[in-house]
Amino acid sequence: MPNKRLMLLLLCIIILVAMIGFSLKDGRNTTWPEKLIGDTTGVFQNIFHTPAEFFAGIFENISDLNNTYEENERLREKLDGQTKYEAKLQELEDENKSLRDELGHVKSIKDYKPILATVIARSPDNWAKQVTINKGTQQNVAKDMAVTNEKGALIGKIKSSGLNNFTSTVQLLSDTDRNNRVATTISGKKGSKGYGLIEGYDKDKKRLKMTIIERKDKQDVKKGDLIETSGTGGVFPEGLTIGEVTEIESDSYGLTKVAYVKPAADLSDLNNVIVVNRDVPTVDTEEEGS
Helix, strand or coil: CHHHHHHHHHHHHHHHHHHHHHHCCCCCCCCHHHHHHHHHHHHHHHHHHHHHHHHHHHHHHHHHHHHHHHHHHHHHHHHHHHHHHHHHHHHHHHHHHHHHHHHHHHHHCHHHCEEEEEEEECCHHHCCCEEEECCCHHHCCCCCCEEEECCCEEEEEECHHHCCCCCEEEEECCCCCCCCEEEEEEEECCEEEEEEEEEEEECCCCEEEEEEEEEHHHCCCCCCCEEEECCCCCCCCCCCEEEEEEEEEECCCCCCEEEEEEECCCCCCCCEEEEECCCCCCCCCCCCEC
16 A cells, blocks of 8 residues: 555656656647646735735835935934024124124224123113113223213213122113203204203103204204214213204293204113223213213
């Protein structure tokens, strides 16, 4: 019995080898057993090939998505860095512009020994009245010294009550105190028109209130006329820009003219300032001072 099975197995192997050898020959028609085997093999190949290709595509897409995500993260970090760089560059440009303005003003008032300072505090309750700067008596700051912004426009003066070793308080022009006075000159297109006295701030109009004291050759003060410090009174140096006239009216008695002056400095936005050391004894007068 075992010999018969062995003989049968050998016979099958011989037939299979013969069929394979016969099928490898070119130029003949395929037999039906070969077709059956080929078709069956093709069906199974197709069945397994499609899912394999599908899953291979999924893994490839996942890999692409991961690469895209990583690339987006790199680009986002680069963009954030670029944005921060541009913001820092703009900050430096603004600072340089401010320093250039200060330097230009310092050159124009070099005879007055300017002291550069920075606003370090401002109370919301006294926003329009005063600011605190980072220079005091140790830096030769003294009471009643004029203070300008970086462009040379007058913003106020040093208060005696707020003067310390390393900090000082600046009384702003926008302080509504009527004793906050500044002697002024009025200039038009053809030169000086006369003199005035700033005696306070109208918070409704957001303008300095100036009484016109004297007019040269009876010239009328007009809108757009330039207002500067006159230098009289011993407090403010001559020639510091204050602002320009925007409105003129008569006082309540109709005896004098009152001009409203728009400050040249933005008193609500102060950062770098200059204390003007006039280097002469200060004098309290009725014209200037508190």
